[in-house]
Amino acid sequence: MRIVKTASELRRSFDLAASEAKGAFGRSELYLEKHLNNPRHIEVQLIAGQRGQVVHLGERECSLQRRHQKILEETPAPQLDSTSRKKLISLALKIAKAMKYENAGTVEFVQSARGEFYYLETNKRIQVEHLITEMVTGVDIVEQQIRIADGDGLGFSQEEIEFSGAAMNCRINAEDPSRGFAPSPGRVEEFVPPGGPGIRVDTAMIDGAVIPEYYDSLIAKIASYGRMREEAIERLKGALSETIIIGVETTIPLHQAILEDKSFVRGDYHTQLLDNKISTWNFKPQLSKEEVAMLHLTTNYPLSGISTSKLERTQTRWRNNLQTEPSPRQPLFVEGL
Template identity: 50%
Template sequence: MGGGFMFKKILIANRGEIALRIIHACKEMGIDSVMTYTDADKESLPCRKASETYNLGAPREYLNIEKIVFAAKKTGAEAIHPGYGFLAENPAFARACLDAGLVFIGPSPEVMKLMGDKVQAKETAQKAGVPVVPGSSGAVATIAEAEAIAAQMGYPLLIKASAGGGGRGMRLAQNVTDLSRAFMSACTEAQSCFGDSSVYLEKYITEPRHVEIQLLADNFGNVVFLGERDCSLQRRHQKILEEAPCPVLSVTTAQKMGDVAVRLAKQVGYRGVGTVEFLLDADEKFYFMEMNTRIQVEHPVTEMVTGVDIVKEQIRIAAGLPLSFQQHDIKIRGAAIECRINAEDPAQNFLPNPGTIRQYVPPAGFGVRVESAVFPGYTIPNLYDSMIAKLISWGRDRQEAVARMQRALNDFVIEGVKTTIPFHQMILQHQDFQSGRVTTNFLAKNQTDLSKGFSVSTNLPHQKIVRKYHLTVNDVVYELTIAGRIAGE
């Protein structure tokens, strides 16, 4: 499929809101979609919206490469879109697709393997002239070796899984006493999560921001970056809120970050959609963290400020077509924020709260976008990730985007399961967030303020009830009072 002929049918090897997002893009492009699903998802919205469906069987079969490839061949699909998660960054899956004569909508398995290994990715970034965080030159095999490197590098430092991501297989060591425990814990989790216990050491940057560059690269050597996203607001190394652009980054530094990200992509012959992630310190020095070789959960905020449909462009690239724009065509307009709405109970240390949704009324209005695959009567399974919706707001500037998000969160009605909506309401009215003074340590740093609780009021005449929540953040309990609507009014 390298000659630039558009696909007639694409199989989607994923579930939930990202599967629905891909189905929508396919429909707009005149492409039929095949939705793979397991027994846990047979009543899902993506299954209802796709052109056709294919049952993989038991819930864990989303990971069955052989079954997915067979499904694509049986249904006549020409390409497979992996979305994110599951097999999206698995080189073996990409290779299996290619060996079966299918197009994998993503980079080559060789590039995926190279950039998926954190040690090799860091070495590759250094060769491309990309600034990297000081750390070990490769994987560290023993505690004794880790202690020797740490003595030279200094504390605090991070032990990170070589094959890891998403905060898994990562531990912080503040001193030599912490190191042995953190090293063994990181190795154990890395083996459990990724089947690879190798880890490396990295200097811990105090009070950093997490900033990433969105890339698109075609088969003709064209690489374009779509500005940056700030993903600093994290809980346990998991992103919970993202925004574009970064509220504190200068235009000059943003351009430099984009330039080095493009240089790295060209160095490895990257093709498709990818993201280069950086740590940004208080002096606007930035350091390469990793490259995600897939579409990101937070891609909508970039779409909102650039007007580029990233999923459609991703499909076009896989079909062998050139990028439909050049770097000078990309203009950042306004600001966008995304809140990840999870089926979790904030009062119970964010314990997943699967169940049946009784009422579901998403917010609407100018500048508001909801990415979700749930509906009234849908039962959230306890087998997969707890995210049930992504709420995105756009404004002419950050202040308007924040105000619009606050309004949208208040309008969002989800009954039947507990969600993180009140937690996001609390964050958005915090003075540090509103002023843009947020680092990856925001939640831990603001425990005292968070424990005081906040009152959210919309001053709307139909508000008739008040809900009180007792939330726990980093073992600190606080009361949050939310004015809300009675579902169905």
């Protein structure tokens, strides 16, 4: 995609885009569309069965993007009022019915600063971010897609769908934010996903798995649910801080910066926000006050200078004896193997 701001730029930008399309896809056809400054990207999740049965599962806000690629999604859209929400969903349902759509699918729109909706596309598949819709509705979208494909049709009505709370999803990629998001392929030596109330992790990652440089670098999707948006944010902060991925660099620091950003916390953001702000954020590891204090104590008050009796009298919950070798574990026998 190339943005053309003046008529004098049109010919050169057109030729460049046509050349790139030809080289990448073997075809040079292009289309023009209106460019919107600072729009929001909002999509509607639909499930359409046979005989024109269509239900919606609400909308997802996908405006947090880097170079037109989604980074973090949430539902419901934080700045969408009830009138605009009804209009958006009505448009999505009309599109699905007009094309006699049958499947799970997503109808995508951009919303201008003045509140106007522009149709983007219909994704005829399961979206990466579908899990947050499942978390607020309780509907298993993948199951419904399989049932429809098997001829079962739509097994519920719009009135049976209940919306509850808020959810948001972070795409954790093998990229290094401190080096301009350079790819970080390699072997994941250790992977420990987070847990806890309201946390869901979708991943196929295991210890020792290799992330190649040839394919998508998505490692995991970490999502949170809360009764209110604020609770979902706090739970997601905790989940990201608990996640351990050793061996490759990841975009976790980016998500942590987003969750602390005042514009995001207010729900006041758009598709250009990240590209404008990323250059001002510092993604290099920073020591906390507690870590600085620990280093100071370790340097100035070495453990060797404290007597054993004094250690024993000290009220502490830390163990004084360190286990140098792991204790042997009994082998696990599974019947039939």
